[in-house]
Amino acid sequence: MSMTDGPTPLRTAAAEQAAEEREASSKAAGKSDLGQRGRRKSGSFSDRWHALSRQQQWAFLVVVVILAYLLPLFNPPIITTEPGNNFALACFDMARFALIAVGLNVVVGYAGLLDLGYVAFFAVGSYCAAMLTSPDSPFLHIPYLWTIPIAMAVTMFFGVVLGVPTLRLRGDYLAIVTLGFGEIVRILATIIPAMKGQVGFQNVGHPPGTEAGGTPIFSNSNGVPWYWLTLTIIIIVTLLVGNLERSRVGRAWIAIREDEDAAEIMGVPTFKYKVWAFAIGAAIGGLSGALFAGQVGFVNNQKFDVTTSILFLAAVVLGGAGNKVGAILGGALVSYIPLRFTAIAEYKYLIFGIALVLIMIFRSQGLLPARQRLLAYGRTALNKITSRDAEPKDTGIPPAGPEGRVAGQRGAEA
Amino acid sequence: MTLLELKGVSVHYGRIQALRDISFTVDEGEVVALIGANGAGKTTTMRTISGLLNCSEGSITFGGQDITKMKAHIRVVHGISQAPEGRGIFPGMTVMENLDMGTFGRKDRTGVGRDLDRVFDLFPRLKEREKQYGGTMSGGEQQMLAIGRALMSNPKLLLLDEPSMGLAPQFIRQIFRIIKEINNQGTTVLVVEQNANQALAGAHRAFVLETGEITHSGTGKQLLEDPSIKEAYLGVG
Ligand SMILES: Nc1ncnc2c1ncn2[C@@H]1O[C@H](COP(=O)(O)OP(=O)(O)OP(=O)(O)O)[C@@H](O)[C@H]1O
Ligand SMILES: [Mg+2]
Numbered sequence: 065m066s067m068t069d070g071p072t073p074l075r076t077a078a079a080e081q082a083a084e085e086r087e088a089s090s091k092a093a094g095k096s097d098l099g100q101r102g103r104r105k106s107g108s109f110s111d112r113w114h115a116l117s118r119q120q121q122w123a124f125l126v127v128v129v130i131l132a133y134l135l136p137l138f139n140p141p142i143i144t145t146e147p148g149n150n151f152a153l154a155c156f157d158m159a160r161f162a163l164i165a166v167g168l169n170v171v172v173g174y175a176g177l178l179d180l181g182y183v184a185f186f187a188v189g190s191y192c193a194a195m196l197t198s199p200d201s202p203f204l205h206i207p208y209l210w211t212i213p214i215a216m217a218v219t220m221f222f223g224v225v226l227g228v229p230t231l232r233l234r235g236d237y238l239a240i241v242t243l244g245f246g247e248i249v250r251i252l253a254t255i256i257p258a259m260k261g262q263v264g265f266q267n268v269g270h271p272p273g274t275e276a277g278g279t280p281i282f283s284n285s286n287g288v289p290w291y292w293l294t295l296t297i298i299i300i301v302t303l304l305v306g307n308l309e310r311s312r313v314g315r316a317w318i319a320i321r322e323d324e325d326a327a328e329i330m331g332v333p334t335f336k337y338k339v340w341a342f343a344i345g346a347a348i349g350g351l352s353g354a355l356f357a358g359q360v361g362f363v364n365n366q367k368f369d370v371t372t373s374i375l376f377l378a379a380v381v382l383g384g385a386g387n388k389v390g391a392i393l394g395g396a397l398v399s400y401i402p403l404r405f406t407a408i409a410e411y412k413y414l415i416f417g418i419a420l421v422l423i424m425i426f427r428s429q430g431l432l433p434a435r436q437r438l439l440a441y442g443r444t445a446l447n448k449i450t451s452r453d454a455e456p457k458d459t460g461i462p463p464a465g466p467e468g469r470v471a472g473q474r475g476a477e478a
Numbered sequence: 479m480t481l482l483e484l485k486g487v488s489v490h491y492g493r494i495q496a497l498r499d500i501s502f503t504v505d506e507g508e509v510v511a512l513i514g515a516n517g518a519g520k521t522t523t524m525r526t527i528s529g530l531l532n533c534s535e536g537s538i539t540f541g542g543q544d545i546t547k548m549k550a551h552i553r554v555v556h557g558i559s560q561a562p563e564g565r566g567i568f569p570g571m572t573v574m575e576n577l578d579m580g581t582f583g584r585k586d587r588t589g590v591g592r593d594l595d596r597v598f599d600l601f602p603r604l605k606e607r608e609k610q611y612g613g614t615m616s617g618g619e620q621q622m623l624a625i626g627r628a629l630m631s632n633p634k635l636l637l638l639d640e641p642s643m644g645l646a647p648q649f650i651r652q653i654f655r656i657i658k659e660i661n662n663q664g665t666t667v668l669v670v671e672q673n674a675n676q677a678l679a680g681a682h683r684a685f686v687l688e689t690g691e692i693t694h695s696g697t698g699k700q701l702l703e704d705p706s707i708k709e710a711y712l713g714v715g
């Protein structure tokens with residue numbers, strides 16, 4: 065499994081794929097006019113992207129990543145959220161949302177499981193970090209960084225425990241049950257004494273290290289190190305998720321999303337893969353919860369309501385369900401807009417509601433549609449299926465390309 | 479040799495009983511047709527054999543092995559492959575991706591290329607359209623894709639649920655010719671059909687299903703000549 069992240073391994077393949085996409089979109093008869101337009105717009109972007117060589121693509125990505133790291137230091141005018149909100153903290157918040165969206169995208173975007181209670185996993189991750197580090201907690205205390213893998217493991221476990229009974233349900237039923245779970249976690253936090261309800265946990269831990277003056281590097285008021293940490297985690301998680309997406313697992317998820325029964329009779333153990341999607345999504349949610357708890361330093365039952373769940377989902381749908389880059393963009397936007405435009409922050413649900421309606425009407429696939437990824441997989445599918453061309457063949461058959469092969473064989477048989 | 483055997487199979491949807499005590503066999507190398515009115519339970523039978531539905535009573539054996547409790551995705555590996563009713567292709571995947579999904583469960587990657595050639599030989603149209611999205615293909619093309627995809631797992635038993643549904647008459651004849659060809663290549667076929675005439679003419683044996691029970695059985699020819707069947711299913715009387 066390669067760790068490289070990119071749609072195609074070869075320049076020629078990339079060009080072919082771009083051509084393929086043009087062709088496919090021109091053939092996409094029966095699509096509505098609007099759909100056509102949406103597809104074409106994204107086509108032009110991906111055309112340009114695929115016209116670049118592999119090196120150019122990487123160079124572009126490296127520049128983007130460097131700029132992303134430098135973002136809170138530049139504090140660029142117009143883009144900045146100040147004076148209303150500290151920009152570095154805003155950057156952290158955007159990164160946190162982006163990470164959540166990447167996780168939820170695995171569940172909603174890849175496997176097509178409508179999870180309306182994703183905040184539950186975020187909450188479990190937050191409580192894990194808080195209860196294992198805060199002096200208010202009666203439990204054993206461990207260094208903060210250890211709580212990150214623990215939070216992931218615990219939420220993953222929760223994901224499986226919630227997934228096994230619920231993932232036999234489909235569509236609307238699953239959505240309603242997950243909605244219920246989102247609430248249950250919050251209510252448990254209220255009624256279980258050890259979880260301290262609204263009082264919550266103060267002074268949640270943070271990664272080690274102090275500045276010259278003795279103040280901790282990862283303080284609540286300094287967003288930059290937290291942002292860098294989260295951004296690094298996003299990059300790692302995105303690479304891992306990208307590899308999953310291009311693997312057998314990713315194909316199974318896409319098949320489940322498209323038609324679950326058909327996937328099952330093609331030999332996809334659908335239940336197992338759905339539980340996996342749920343568990344992986346949960347772990348990423350727990351991870352971002354632990355980061356959030358560390359940065360804010362305070363966890364109580366007030367931050368994990370249903371509307372937050374919906375906001376997470378909005379981020380994924382806005383960015384383009386099924387596309388991890390879209391999810392990052394959607395997550396960052398959903399966090400950024402109310403922080404930047406504080407005057408309208410009060411109306412953020414109204415605004416996102418309208419934005420979602422507009423997106424659904426004019427660009428139902430989200431800002432960055434997922435199809436691009438699927439095509440990348442189509443290329444590997446084709447290569448894999450036709451890979452036996454490399455084997456020696458009888459003489460008299462024309463050179464074996466995917467095109468010439470069948471025709472050639474028929475010619476030979478005749 | 480018996481490939482598939484259903485013994486006293488009953489299937490319920492909640493409290494509604496869709497199949498009552500169904501028993502029949504399919505021998506290796508046969509084409510067997512299942513005909514019956516709307517709602518008779520044909521699709522239910524197919525989904526029970528492919529494993530998407532559980533029987534509430536009875537047993538299913540395949541190749542001598544009891545598969546009653548076996549999950550659908552394992553049954554594919556054992557050689558049961560279904561082209562579902564209403565086609566059930568993956569609309570957002572291209573033709574090639576759909577065909578590739580058909581190989582998901584198979585262990586022998588070496589035969590994949592051969593089966594792809596076989597599918598493209600049977601359906602040259604799929605070859606022409608290999609990069610088109612499944613969802614944008616015409617109804618008949620989708621039907622070809624569904625059959626082709628089912629063949630990509632190199633099944634011993636191919637289940638076809640109304641392959642002629644919604645097709646033009648010339649397409650229907652073509653589909654039956656293709657079923658024959660698939661059968662000649664060594665695949666056993668169990669086919670559900672509304673087109674009783676064609677199905678009975680093309681099948682070695684056939685069963686008639688009425689409200690969840692098998693009421694007639696025999697060779698295709700026998701049923702074609704049976705007066706009660708003529709009246710009910712063949713539109714002559
Ligand atoms: N999911 C379901 N829930 C409840 N009842 C169902 C369900 N699916 C099918 N049935 C019922 O079971 C009976 C058999 O249905 P089935 O789909 O097997 O019929 P069929 O013979 O395939 O009909 P057709 O020729 O119209 O496809 C019908 O009475 C139908 O209403
Ligand atoms: Mg039916």
